[in-house]
Amino acid sequence: MGSILVTGGAGYIGSHTVRVLLAQGAQVVVLDSLVTGHKEAVPAEVPFYLGDICDAGLVKTIVESQEVEAVIHFAARSLVGESMAKPDLYFYENTAKTNLFVSNLLQLGVNKIVFSSTAAVYGLPETVPISEESPTSPINPYGLSKLMIEASFHWLEKAYGLKWVALRYFNAAGASLDGSIGEEHLPETHLIPLVLKAALGQRDAIQVFGTDYNTLDGTCIRDYIHVLDLAEAHVLALKALDQQSNSGVYNVGTGQGYSVLQVITSAKKVTGIDIPVVEVARRSGDPDVLIAKVAKIEKTFGLKTRYSDLETIIASAWRWHQNNPDGYKSKS
Ligand SMILES: NC(=O)c1ccc[n+]([C@@H]2O[C@H](COP(=O)([O-])OP(=O)(O)OC[C@H]3O[C@@H](n4cnc5c(N)ncnc54)[C@H](O)[C@@H]3O)[C@@H](O)[C@H]2O)c1
Structure with a gap:
């Protein structure tokens, strides 16, 4: 069995997911630029690569040396206010870089990805609870930067057989039960x-x-979901990716x-x-x-x-x- 590449594994949700993967016996490797993450949040035994998802050479090295078979992709910017002030930053960091990253993965033969999407893709919903069939109409560049990736995955699936799950998180909250890792965003908005x-x-x-x-x-x-339950959702999604018919968008909340x-x-x-x-x-x-x-x-x-x-x-x-x-x- 190959390893799971976790981008953004030094961030809040990524670091909890790394621990859940390890507890289930998976081989894990982390790629993180530390732009908002914390190296201490990554267990010492996990191979850690400091760098950007758009560094094609580094991604190739990781995929080949660590025998990566699937990716959980958390790395992104996620401040709604910042996205309103600097929409170009969000379309570059979240949309353009992810597009390049996934294209490189496909060329390297990695075709399974679980992607962090967001409830922000729905904008102001007409009805609640919100189902995956509800209209998507983001009211900020952050939501749109993620929605564009979801839309691109449909086409990458058709053209190259990408197997993908986009998890539309509602509100992630909580910390590891022993309190050793937790949420620290700078600035904190949650x-x-x-x-x-x-x-x-x-x-x-x-x-x-x-x-x-x-x-x-x-x-x-x-709708608040504990970060450990959210982490578990990624592990389950990863297992389900063996079946192409499971590709698609999924809400994650309670x-x-x-x-x-x-x-x-x-x-x-x-x-x-x-x-x-x-x-x-x-x-x-x-x-x-x-x-x-x-x-x-x-x-x-x-x-x-x-x-x-x-x-x-x-x-x-x-x-x-x-x-x-x-x-x-x-x-x-
Ligand atoms: N926290 C929430 O409630 C919530 C809700 C919906 C969606 N999300 C999404 O979940 C993901 C993780 O969120 P989080 O709260 O853990 O954020 P976070 O900022 O704690 O983690 C993001 C991690 O990605 C890294 N990163 C960012 N850009 C990178 C790049 N170009 N290359 C390499 N590494 C990079 C950061 O250093 C950080 O460690 C994000 O994609 C976010 O949009 C979070």
């Missing part, structure tokens, strides 16, 4: 780490953007949503800290509710989430933040 940083006193308060949404408590509802206030209430309970909350105006482009329809991934890959209840998500993230209040030592 709700749960921000709430926990407020609990640690590293932020004055957690801001709640809008309390007049059409939801039970007026705050936005999102099918259940929590409001911003529910997350904060749960974080107060888990931490035992009365986290200060400040209500501020809505941000533009935030839909009331984003919840995934998950029947397709459950039925096709047999995904069963094990850690995605809100308390386990927050307790694991809290362990990570308490053990590592300043995050990883290496800052990218």
Whole structure:
């Protein structure tokens, strides 16, 4: 059996997936430029290549020397606000580089890929829960940069027999259960780490953007999936790729949503800290509710989430933040 190349394996979701792959006996190799990742998040026994996915020579060396048979491709930029300010950066980093990378892989005989897509491809959904058949209409360059890759895969499949799965993640959250690796984005834009940083006193308060949404408590509802369940989805997708008929797009979430206030209430309970909350105006482009329809991934890959209840998500993230209040030592 050959090895699995994980691009972006030093990042948040990639580093958890590397551990899940290792635990299941896979041979793993990581390619990461460390533009946003952390070398410490990669276990010492995993071959690590520092470099860019668009470096064709390096990709060839890795594929040949490590006998790569499939790829899980996390490497990307993923800040929505940054993508609005610099759309060209996102079309280059996420779309152009991935296109080149996959083209090189195909030339080297690697034709299996699991790709990190996003719920941002749906834009402002007309109905929830959102199924894979819902219209795609991204409202930011980040979502479009990923959607263009999904669309390209259809054609690469027809022309070259690419076997692919694009996982449209909803909200990844939580940390490894021992708190040894976790979420550190710079800047951090995700709700749960921000709430926990407020609990640690590293932020004055957690801001709640809008309390007049059409939801039970007026705050936005999102579908949170524990990063370990999300990692498991990649492993299952990889196994399923042996059958070409499984190629396609799949939502990854739980099918259940929590409001911003529910997350904060749960974080107060888990931490035992009365986290200060400040209500501020809505941000533009935030839909009331984003919840995934998950029947397709459950039925096709047999995904069963094990850690995605809100308390386990927050307790694991809290362990990570308490053990590592300043995050990883290496800052990218
Ligand atoms: N975090 C979420 O909730 C979420 C939701 C939807 C989709 N995603 C997608 O999941 C993937 C992983 O997200 P994350 O939260 O782990 O982000 P992250 O920033 O922690 O990880 C991305 C990793 O890719 C590396 N990288 C970026 N560009 C590279 C390049 N050109 N060559 C080599 N390495 C490169 C970075 O150094 C980093 O280690 C991304 O593709 C992101 O768009 C994340």
